[in-house]
Amino acid sequence: MTTELLFREDAYLRTASARVLAVNERGIELDRTVFYPQGGGQAGDSGMLRRPQGETIAIIDTRKGETPDRVLHVPAPASPVLQPGETVTLEIDWPRRYRLMRLHTALHLLSCVITAPVTGGNIAPDKARLDFDIDFSQLNAERIETNALIVAGAATETVWITDAELDSQPELVKTMSVQPPRGAGRVRLLRIPGIDLQPCGGTHVADIAEIQGIRVLKIRSEGKRNKRVEIALSGSD
Ligand SMILES: [Zn+2]
Numbered sequence: 001m002t003t004e005l006l007f008r009e010d011a012y013l014r015t016a017s018a019r020v021l022a023v024n025e026r027g028i029e030l031d032r033t034v035f036y037p038q039g040g041g042q043a044g045d046s047g048m049l050r051r052p053q054g055e056t057i058a059i060i061d062t063r064k065g066e067t068p069d070r071v072l073h074v075p076a077p078a079s080p081v082l083q084p085g086e087t088v089t090l091e092i093d094w095p096r097r098y099r100l101m102r103l104h105t106a107l108h109l110l111s112c113v114i115t116a117p118v119t120g121g122n123i124a125p126d127k128a129r130l131d132f133d134i135d136f137s138q139l140n141a142e143r144i145e146t147n148a149l150i151v152a153g154a155a156t157e158t159v160w161i162t163d164a165e166l167d168s169q170p171e172l173v174k175t176m177s178v179q180p181p182r183g184a185g186r187v188r189l190l191r192i193p194g195i196d197l198q199p200c201g202g203t204h205v206a207d208i209a210e211i212q213g214i215r216v217l218k219i220r221s222e223g224k225r226n227k228r229v230e231i232a233l234s235g236s237d
Helices: 094-113 147-152 163-167
Strands: 015-024 027-030 047-050 056-064 071-075 087-092 118-123 128-132 157-162 186-192 196-199 214-221 227-233
Touching (some): 094 118, 094 186, 094 214
Antiparallel strands (some): 047 056, 047 087, 186 196
């Protein structure tokens, strides 16, 4: 039992129709989905499932199932219970997801303008952060210049390589804490031409100009090897 991950091919898909495969206390499994499950530091999607008669089930979170190609859609408490075989219409909370896509892609830029190993990261709808193994004195909010890149714009591309190709180019892996999933035979990369190339399974904007701009909220030390840089989209609180 697997779920077709529609967001992998098209991160801009907001709706789809799908068949219910299974329902248990952990969540609802579907044969295909536009809901991104929490992973790689990016929050899981929320939204709703709609029955043909119009009844809706609010989805408050999305998590990975027992294997990476299984997805659990977590319903709000006391939701109507779906039955396997039912067909539903999926609808993600698009404004929330689009903020996640913009912030996620912004972190790729941040990992390029700060040249240090990345030790961790997180993307929430309102803010995102990366942790760097860097000397604190080298981090200065005014010198973290991503907005010039954003204004210039660049189309992002998805590239697939084999596990063996990744093994021969270990420098592609910037995030020490999150190794890309191997074993499926191929690994997905995000390329921002001339700026960045790294393994990533998340959802990104098609052009970095869509980020519009970011601001640094905070820089603080989270330990000897962890200096945390927190950002938000500029113009949003
Ligand atoms: Zn990414």
